[in-house]
Amino acid sequence: MTRLSSYAAYRLRVVRVGLMLSWLGLITFAGWSLWRNEPRSRMLITALLAAALLILTFIPWRRTLETPLADILLTLGSAIAIIGLVIVELPRSGTPVGVGYLLVVLFAAATITSDLLVILTSALALAAYSYAAVTPPDATIGGSALLISTFAAACVLVFLLAGGIKSRLHEAGIEIAQFERRERELADKERELSRMYDISRTIGAGSNLGEVLPELVGRMARVVHAELGLVALYVPDEELLRVMSPIWVKGHVIPSDPVDVALTERTLITGAFISSESACVDGGESASDDRLLADLDVRRAVAVPLRVGARRIGIVLLADTPTPFTPQDVAVIESMSAPAALVLDQLARYEQATTEGAKMAELAELKTEFVSVVSHELRTPLTSIIGTLGTLQRPELQHPDPTARELIATAGKQTERLRTLIEDLLVVSRLDAEALPIRTRTLAAHNFLQEVVEAVPGARGHVSLSISPDVERIDADPDHLGRILRNLVENALKYAEGSPIEVGARRKGDEVLLFVVDHGPGIEYRKRDEIFERFTQLQDHETRSMGGTGLGLYIVRGLTEAMGGKVWYEPTIGGGATFVVALRARATGAEASPGSGS
Numbered sequence: 001m002t003r004l005s006s007y008a009a010y011r012l013r014v015v016r017v018g019l020m021l022s023w024l025g026l027i028t029f030a031g032w033s034l035w036r037n038e039p040r041s042r043m044l045i046t047a048l049l050a051a052a053l054l055i056l057t058f059i060p061w062r063r064t065l066e067t068p069l070a071d072i073l074l075t076l077g078s079a080i081a082i083i084g085l086v087i088v089e090l091p092r093s094g095t096p097v098g099v100g101y102l103l104v105v106l107f108a109a110a111t112i113t114s115d116l117l118v119i120l121t122s123a124l125a126l127a128a129y130s131y132a133a134v135t136p137p138d139a140t141i142g143g144s145a146l147l148i149s150t151f152a153a154a155c156v157l158v159f160l161l162a163g164g165i166k167s168r169l170h171e172a173g174i175e176i177a178q179f180e181r182r183e184r185e186l187a188d189k190e191r192e193l194s195r196m197y198d199i200s201r202t203i204g205a206g207s208n209l210g211e212v213l214p215e216l217v218g219r220m221a222r223v224v225h226a227e228l229g230l231v232a233l234y235v236p237d238e239e240l241l242r243v244m245s246p247i248w249v250k251g252h253v254i255p256s257d258p259v260d261v262a263l264t265e266r267t268l269i270t271g272a273f274i275s276s277e278s279a280c281v282d283g284g285e286s287a288s289d290d291r292l293l294a295d296l297d298v299r300r301a302v303a304v305p306l307r308v309g310a311r312r313i314g315i316v317l318l319a320d321t322p323t324p325f326t327p328q329d330v331a332v333i334e335s336m337s338a339p340a341a342l343v344l345d346q347l348a349r350y351e352q353a354t355t356e357g358a359k360m361a362e363l364a365e366l367k368t369e370f371v372s373v374v375s376h377e378l379r380t381p382l383t384s385i386i387g388t389l390g391t392l393q394r395p396e397l398q399h400p401d402p403t404a405r406e407l408i409a410t411a412g413k414q415t416e417r418l419r420t421l422i423e424d425l426l427v428v429s430r431l432d433a434e435a436l437p438i439r440t441r442t443l444a445a446h447n448f449l450q451e452v453v454e455a456v457p458g459a460r461g462h463v464s465l466s467i468s469p470d471v472e473r474i475d476a477d478p479d480h481l482g483r484i485l486r487n488l489v490e491n492a493l494k495y496a497e498g499s500p501i502e503v504g505a506r507r508k509g510d511e512v513l514l515f516v517v518d519h520g521p522g523i524e525y526r527k528r529d530e531i532f533e534r535f536t537q538l539q540d541h542e543t544r545s546m547g548g549t550g551l552g553l554y555i556v557r558g559l560t561e562a563m564g565g566k567v568w569y570e571p572t573i574g575g576g577a578t579f580v581v582a583l584r585a586r587a588t589g590a591e592a593s594p595g596s597g598s
Contacts, residue, residue: 008065014110015061015074021103022053022081029088045087052080071114078108078121082128098151101125105155109162122155212347214246214253220318220336221248224329227320228298231344232261232269234314239263241273241315259292267292269315272303276312278334279303282324300324304333306341313345386415424551428534431558438563443474445505452485453503458493466504474505474512475586480559487552488516488579496520496576511582519576528569532557
């Protein structure tokens, strides 16, 4: 049963009250006529009025009031009521009763929407009342004129009052209609949010596409009562749509063989994907000519693109519904496709990243193992070569030929360089494997830093020490800290050749800050994080004039973080580069351990 508007409901109530009062008046008149033994002609008229009233009573007013026919029927009913009142008034003498005529006018004004028909009905009532007012033998012209004018004024007043009531009801009807429209919109939004929530819940259904996919498709299929659902994702490298396994069939998860549909094929899913618009088929040749639909043995299906922003990632296909897909069904699926696309896209990206991450981790492990093995294998013969060259450089064993001595010295330098490279590779492999031992000791700051600087070739006379009085000791692994400072000093000597270099230490809170400052060309500040990555060179490969592998600063950061510290780069005031190593200081003092520089 349809819900009537407020004005239609008001008219229906007035019609029912009017019919009830008409029956009451007719029954009263019939009883009074029988009691008075009125002529047969009046009884016949009464019967005709009863027949007309019976017809009006059985009219389906709930539906009729929504049609233009209602005004005509209500006008006829009002006219019949006026005729009945005239018949009642004819045999009477004296002043006519105007209440009945006025009630008819009120009824017409309250139920008839056309102002013209209301005016015609009022005019008819006024004419009938006027006739009843002048017909009695004892009627006077003045008295009749007064009655008629009073009745006319009452009709106008009723017409105005009814018009105001209808206007207010009409406005209220518009407001109620707007409220109901907003209520429907809110209900639609609530259903859409509920569907989006259901879709988002599928993220918790599993950690991969194989687990989430059937749950996701199943939720969409159940909304439109589809028995089959699947997702085909776009593979850009191969220019095709790949049907993902498993597919959803009548609430069951069915594994499927890989099915690839090239974008050049004429199918429902490729057409929807290329056009980026939903598409439907409902049997016919279009379904039988579709390879995928033929393989699935379906003839009624809808394909909706899956989009993440402006990017299309695939198609969702739902099929085998009891009735053809309606525009409302397609709209519902489209509203669910947006969150579904986000879920699928995130899972696909996660799986791809996981796969690539596993491969990268495996390659990194293999590389680290290879570097470690090769470095150990190179280290043994290199130690023998270094020892042999050192022996040949002893004064008593030096070759008499100056060229030979120079070649031996060059070979010694290159082997030392190769030894440093091998040690760097070993340290890198241990850092990557997190297998670097840390042996922390308390070191005398001045002695340790001086020994490190003096051990760097070419540092004497170019590097100065600046140690704050509040830094007497440093808690660190001497081998690792020594390598850190040597790398930083060697870099300063290499890239800031000829400029003064300062190595120092100062206390800041519960940290000891070790720094190496140069006044060379410096480093672009935007590269402050990049320079600590492995194999990073400050110069391009094509124009690089300095040597090095690009592992020095990577080792500096790795060793510093392994000891629980941190390292960073700062531009030197006036130009140059400053590297700061921050290590945590002990809360209580400790005596320096015996040993070199301690």
